[in-house]
Amino acid sequence: MSQVPVALSGHVQHEEGASEPHTQKMPTYSRTLSHNELSYFLPSRAYGLNDLFSQFTFRAPSALVTHHRVCLVWAIIRLRHPLLASRIEMSPGAYDDAQFTHCPPSSPRGALRGAESNSCVYKDRKADELIEDFLNGPRLLSAKQLSFLHLVARDHDGASTREYDIIIYYVHCICDGLAAHQLGHVFLSLLGGSAGPGQPVRSDRELEALLEKEWTSQWGKVQGESVIPSPAEARIPAALSKFQMIASKVEHKAKQDRYLGGHIFPRAKSSIRKTRTRISNISFDKAQTSSILTRCKSERVTVSNALFVICNFAWMRTVRSLDSLPTSETFPMMMYTAISLRPFFQTRPADESFFFLAVSYLNVVLPSFLPSTAPQSAVFWNRARWVRQQCVQYIRSPFLPMRVHNMSQERAIRAKRFAKEDDEMLHATVNTNKPPTPPKPSPPPSSPSPPALAPQQRFPSVALLGLSQMNNVDDIYVASAYPDIQLSFVGGHTRKGPGGMLLFSHTFRGRLHLMFGWDAPAFQPGVVEKFWENVQHGVEEFMVGSQRNGCKL
Template sequence: MSKPAESPKATKYERILGDNELSYFLPSRADGANDMYLHIGFRARRDVVNSPRIFLIWSILRLRHPLLASHVEMEEGMYDSVRFAYVPPLSARDALLDGEANVEICPGRTKDELIDGYLNGPRTLSNTRLSYLIVSHSTTDDLGNLDPDAITEFNIMICAAHFLGDGMALHQTANDFFSLLGGKSEESCTDCVRSVDELYAILEDEWKLRWACEASVEQPIPATTESRLPSPKCKFQRAALKVDFENSQDRLVGGHTFPRIGAGTRRTIVPTVSFDKARTKAILKKCKSEGVTISNALFALCNFAWMRTMRARDDLAIPDSLRDGSVPMMMYSALNMRPYLDPPLPLSHLPSSYWFLSVGYFNIVLPSFIPSTAPASSTFWHRARSVKAQGGKYMKSPMLVSRNQEMAKVRGRRARMFAKEDDEEMKAASEPKTPVPITMSLPLKKPAPSSALIGLSLLGNLDATYQHAAFPALELHTLTTGSRQRQGGMLLFGYSFAGKMWISLGWDVNAFQQGVVQDFWTRVLAGVEEFLES
């Protein structure tokens, strides 16, 4: 277990990043690739959402979850010893000052302006600022100048580096934020929200629980997911699990990708579509009648949308071998590994933080042709059921944990290799060029293609996470989430929120052949009407 290192002012706690964390951290150094954001639009009275309450609530959350208030330390070239470092606040007042320094309140900025600025502007986060809160409202006036009884439109964005945690942590944080912001006061006023004094009392209690007694915490930074998953018991078992992982990877065959051109600076857009409650109810009913979930159907929608895009466009810059259906299509998605963790070790008397990275990965492989001998709808639902069967087989495999353990190692090694290459390239660019010797190597067996068309982040029913009844002073109505992408990035999101189904596609408009992704997105939405609502 990591031991605290002494700093001149306070105890500093440290922990080495795990392989999976490192695979997200190292690519983020240059321009913030994978920095997450969660935007939520809501309505509330002005007196509910004011600066003192926002500062206090964000400070409470950063105190409860040390990684949000940590920073990262890395020495040049030391890719194996990147560390989280956390210095606890010396008082509740210090915690409040720290929280306030990591909040931005910006009147008049719209949802689209907030998201575009985060995705395409200068990086908001850094190695010394791993989380940040942005709050905006619909007028250009300062919060203190608004009519306290007026219902106002607000936007919040919770920003966090992906190597801190995953989407589950992000959404749970938002729920806790709104519970403190819009939950009822415990004082005599039954319809009132918590006062500033009540919130400060919560902050003080949280600080006292953790830091009032010297050395009351052994290690506040949560352990890595890898260390909390079952591990092989002997050398033979380790070798067998590695062979199983390699064999499972060999079975992942897919050659379809969107044609890339890599022109211009990265510019990410996130078109988002929601379906009203009646349409969502009909979609859920249709999927249930076909024995699948909406998540299963979204894979099939992407499958059909891509094949129809290929068929409609002769100008696609793709090999003929992909058009004839001989190479299957592969897509990938993230897997929540939290249910597979061993019970967390007790950290003194503290409740466990849910801020840690706990994701795995799985792939879905589908045919890349539409048979002319069967109705499109029957083929579509057959493939949706194939997605369900593939996912179920993977989730129920006794090798699931070991495969994700091995994948984390692969991702960690790959991230270190690319980081070293990037650093050496940057260093070489500033030095005189020297001739590179030519080397010869024997040809290797060409592996089967293993490229994914697109990634899907399927968040499920978020209304199970957001306890709307716990914050009656607020009306949450809009949710958009994603991450700051690297050049050529693309990710489709599907989820339910506020009783509605939402689909969004985040992608780099400057990286792909003109019109192709737009056509694909149009066909995804058309497929919802054709298959899910018919």
């Protein structure tokens, strides 16, 4: 098969004929997008900004990984997690009224057909080619199709097992990285797991029976309450009074004003270019990863804490090695990272869908210079502990729930402003028959010259890059849940917009993986590549302990 099927309209058609059991007329459920969900949805409409994929590479018996079995599992999961099978509806310009809508399948067979129409099997293409198409080709997803699945069967080598890739694509407004990993584990558990301890792997018939049971338990009797999971913002405390709301906004603004950052990667000179996401992966073997974990533990930090400083040192070394970079040690360096909101939720029913967006963000600020009197290793680990302190103080603050609400509102306001500009530009383009103008890269931040009597000078507040760190995903992918499946790789990334840049990291099967993605044409040639080289050297020098020549400042 060489082409992806055409997307469904979003509503599952009722079954035809009276011979099929369990067929009934289904209601449509809807929910307004939250501020944070809206901030992801609106920028994604034109180019698929931040659409993400999860990839699972594994070896398994061929009889275990058929198209039919994969579709049965996909159908069960789509029943359990309604956002996967939903769509987003919004009238032109009515940004605050954007709605998730979900029309459940009218029968188990309808659920299976929906899964089949939202998946595709390839035997003549490689996973890397499909991922390249997803990242840099025409957009695969849309407001009418919020998820999709590819199964790739690799060349058969004559062994009793075969290597496969399952790639699942999502719009970012319906999930985050943790939810995507959890869903991947559930998928593999259904595909290669058993109904109970000591029992064999589920047969096709058992999966079919499970699909029917799943549909019957949810839709044998039509539910009156919405099945779409409530947003993260509804699961954490909000302001109880007008005074508390105003006070939280004042605190949030004061906190944001303290985040200073004056470093960015230099942009390419051309203003007319096509966005192209490039992904580069680095992995460290088990011995190296063990050394990394041991060293971080001895220094009382996590790998995530240390990776911020790795980027800090890598940037300083890049600046020193490329004299042409316009930068200053006067300004600190800022990075941002996602934080999961799930640990802060109140207890929810065990059978409720976990598949929804539940992240907020925090900034980390570090100096952009090194003291001349201290050993670099001592400075490195001292800064790693400083990163840990910044993160702990932010997460444990009693203001965190209010900060989450205020940040979500700010992101939504900003997204709506840009969406209005985009829509007006698109409308003008349609009326004049001119091709759309590609978005221009953001100019470097500058501190404007103050007037003679200005009481305050504004400093730049821009992040060098973002980090998304999952720590040890072996806690999620429990191998004993699918003993006949040998999972060898899990990964993923996002579709970038102009100037986008993000570093993913996790530990899997005892190996540390770093996955760096950036919009390659946006930056001056060689600069990002040099930075990425310095990241690898920095991990080896400071965290593994193997010194390299040529890495000194």
